[in-house]
Amino acid sequence: xxxxxxxxxxxxxxxxxxxxxxxxxxxxxxxxxxxxxxxxxxxxxxxxxxxxxxxxxxxxxxxxxxxxxxxxxxxxxxxxxxxxxxxxxxxxxxxxxxxxxxxxxxxxxxxxxxxxxxxxxxxxxxxxxxxxxxxxxxxxxxxxxxxxxxxxxxxxxxxxxxxxxxxxxxxxxxxxxxxxxxxxxxxxxxxxxxxxxxxxxxxxxxxxxxxxxxxxxxxxxxxxxxxxxxxxxxxxxxxxxxxxxxxx
Numbered sequence: 001x002x003x004x005x006x007x008x009x010x011x012x013x014x015x016x017x018x019x020x021x022x023x024x025x026x027x028x029x030x031x032x033x034x035x036x037x038x039x040x041x042x043x044x045x046x047x048x049x050x051x052x053x054x055x056x057x058x059x060x061x062x063x064x065x066x067x068x069x070x071x072x073x074x075x076x077x078x079x080x081x082x083x084x085x086x087x088x089x090x091x092x093x094x095x096x097x098x099x100x101x102x103x104x105x106x107x108x109x110x111x112x113x114x115x116x117x118x119x120x121x122x123x124x125x126x127x128x129x130x131x132x133x134x135x136x137x138x139x140x141x142x143x144x145x146x147x148x149x150x151x152x153x154x155x156x157x158x159x160x161x162x163x164x165x166x167x168x169x170x171x172x173x174x175x176x177x178x179x180x181x182x183x184x185x186x187x188x189x190x191x192x193x194x195x196x197x198x199x200x201x202x203x204x205x206x207x208x209x210x211x212x213x214x215x216x217x218x219x220x221x222x223x224x225x226x227x228x229x230x231x232x233x234x235x236x237x238x239x240x241x242x243x244x245x246x247x248x
Contacts, residue, residue, distance in 0.1 A: 013242050014042045019234045041087050045104055045231060048084055050203040054106065055236045057200060058226055063113035064200075065120075065192040072113030078120070078220035079227065080108045080195045082209040106209065106232040108201065110220070116191045117222055123184060123193060124219065127176030134172030138165045195220050 007023060009015045020026040057064055062071040065078065083102035142161035184193055192198050196211065196218050211218040227233050 009038070012039075014039045016238050016242055017042045017046070017234055018231055019229060019238065021229050025229060037089070041104075042231070044087060045106075048086065048104065048207050048209070049106070050200060050207065052200075053236065053239065054108065054232050055234065055239070058109040058111055059236055060111050062111065063116055064110040065112050065116040065195075065198070067190055067192065072115055074111040075114045076112055076117060076222060076224040077226055078110040078112040078117065078195065078222055080110070080201070080218065080220045081212055082106050082108060082201075082204055083212050084207075084209050086208070102212070104231070105212075106204070107227050107230070108195070108204070109226060109233075110195065110198070110200075112222070119183075119187050119191050120193060120220070121222070123180055123187075126180045126183070127173055130176030130179065131169055131172035134168040134175070135165065138168030 007015075007026075009018075010023070018026065058077060061074050063074055066072050082105070084104040084106070085101060086103045088103065142164055187193060195201055
C-alpha cells in the first residue's frame with residue numbers, strides 16, 4: 001500500500017485491517033478524522049468476530065454450504081451481510097434495516113459450489129416459475145376464440161376468464177410452494193439451504209451480530225468474485241503478518 005504523509009495510519013495494523021488496497025480508495029484520504037477513534041473501532045471489530053475469522057469462509061477451495069465429508073469445489077461466493085450495534089458513535093438507521101441501529105457491517109462471503117448455488121436459487125424461484133407457467137396456460141386458454149365463445153355462454157359470462165386466471169395464479173403459487181418444500185426436504189441433508197442457520201452465522205449471532213433484514217428476508221447475493229476491499233475482507237495472510245509484527 002502506498003504511504004501518504006497526511007495519513008498517520010499508513011502501514012499500521014488499522015490500515016491493514018481496513019484493507020483498502022490504495023490510499024485513494026480509503027474514505028479517510030484527505031479527510032480530517034479522529035484516527036485514534038478509528039483505531040479503537042478496528043480493534044473492537046476484531047473482538048466481535050468468531051475466533052476463526054471471516055477469512056475462513058472464503059479462503060478455501062471447498063464449498064462451505066455442502067454437508068458431509070465430501071464437499072464440492074468452490075465455484076463462487078454466497079454473500080450475506082450482517083450488522084452490529086457497536087460502535088455506538090457509528091450507529092446509523094436506515095429504512096431498509098429492520099434490526100435497529102447499525103454500527104459495523106460485516107460481509108460473510110461463503111465459498112459455494114455450483115450445486116449448492118443452483119439449489120438455493122431454485123428454492124427461491126420455483127414458486128414464481130410455477131405461478132408464471134400456470135398463469136400463461138390460463139391466459140392462452142381464455143384468449144382462444146373457441147374457448148372464449150364457450151365461456152361467454154356460461155352463467156358467469158365475461159367474469160369467468162378472470163376467475164380462471166386468478167385460480168391459475170393461486171394454483172401455481174400453492175403448487176410451487178409444495179414443490180419447493182419437497183425439494184428442500186430432499187436437499188437439506190446435502191446442503192445448508194438457509195445461511196441464517198449456518199454454524200458460522202450462529203456464532204456471529206452469539207457475538208451480538210444481527211441480520212439487516214428479518215430472518216426470512218436475509219437472502220445471500222451470489223458472486224463469482226470476492227469482495228476484496230473494506231473492513232472484514234482481510235485475508236489470513238494479513239492477520240499472520242500483523243501477529244508476527246506484534247510479536248517482534
